[in-house]
Amino acid sequence: MTETETPGFRPLYQQVRDLLRQRISTGHWRPDEALPSESRLAAELKVSQGTVRKALDDLAAQNLVVRRQGRGTFVAAHSADRSLFHFFRLVGDDGERKLPSSRMLDCRRGMAGAAEAARLELAPGALVLRIDRLRLIRDQPAIIERIVVPQALFPGLDGPDHRPLPNTLYDLYQREYGVTIGRAAEQLKAVGASPEDAELLHLRTGAPLLEIDRLALDLDGRPVEWRLSRCVTEHLHYAAELA
Amino acid sequence: MTETETPGFRPLYQQVRDLLRQRISTGHWRPDEALPSESRLAAELKVSQGTVRKALDDLAAQNLVVRRQGRGTFVAAHSADRSLFHFFRLVGDDGERKLPSSRMLDCRRGMAGAAEAARLELAPGALVLRIDRLRLIRDQPAIIERIVVPQALFPGLDGPDHRPLPNTLYDLYQREYGVTIGRAAEQLKAVGASPEDAELLHLRTGAPLLEIDRLALDLDGRPVEWRLSRCVTEHLHYAAELA
């Protein structure tokens, strides 16, 4: 734990942070599990407690870890709550967060098309799983979503064990496959409803829909899921904070 | 600088942070001006340098201050660049950031309507300034925006000095009126183009538009500007990062 050449200088706490990040992302500690205490880690790594503290604070700032005074430091877990709160930004116009229910439309494997392979960084012809769902808010059809994931990452996701799939997938990815979604990039557009959209959503063709194109990445920045949603924003909006 | 009763306990560094924040938001130090060094502040406030450091790091995390190693700590300024980078999330589908030009459509004072007074937290009947602009990207009409600000905050903004208004307003608010936009909340919807929208944007009535409803707040969280934009997202998208 001592590398202090001036060219290629890298602060100690960053080395510690990256080491801990690696241990977390490889499952050395499981979600919701407590890490060793600051003093234990300091002793193990032969650095001062302050250095460990700074590393852990960094990880906490990236939501990789949760610190609780008097209890310990825990690997962040994707509860259904957190999935919703963090990755579902559609809010009712009255300010209430609506959690939608899901109706599976289709779920099948196939070879990745050019666009899918590009977004998910797959070799051409790799297998993917495509899930089409209709999502209802207060029993009204509100969102159509197409989810594409690499088949190799989630074997058995389309098997009989997983009918029906749960409402929030990210905690399932984490719990059952050890894949933690770390961040996501969304691209929003306004589009007109296709005839198929229109029928499923009880609208007229060409009605304005909010299209959300999301690419979700794991903790190491590898693309894991591509999701394309079309939303009726009659009584909903997408909320964003600019800070 | 010593208050350590257990009920109502408040960490020292937070007290320092809030004091510094206050000095910044009241203009005691101007944008782009350097703050006193850590050691000077520590001496002045009779706390240790580490405590000042933690306070300043907090302010830097909130983009209120910029720290530059070897040079000093500076009050964050809204350059046109930063305004764009931070508060303009529309990106070309090729990934390039397009900066739009503006064509003023209308600019006049009036009494705040119910919705305007509510959003801007004004007394009913207070005066507001309404600015309508058409924004062009590569000379193509792309966005219609209606900006509403309290007249009292920006006297003379509609005067002859400010025709034409600059492309980015936030740096002008800061430079000329001492009003710094600290954060903004946006609500996005898909809507159909009204006949007026359609004419200005060269579209058919009912064409899908991305509507961005933004409320911008100053450093103390007071609402300062309400902006309603309708965007053609044919070759554009709104980019959001979920982390």
Add this chain to the structure above:
DNA sequence: GAGTGGTCTAGACCACAGC
């Protein structure tokens, strides 16, 4: 070289959770 922020350490004490 002088001054600034950035890192690292060591130690003391405080607030909080749980036994």
Add this chain to the structure above:
DNA sequence: CTGTGGTCTAGACCACTCG
């Protein structure tokens, strides 16, 4: 009571900027 994270201090040294 013990152990945890959170705060505060004091001091040493490093990397960077500028004159």
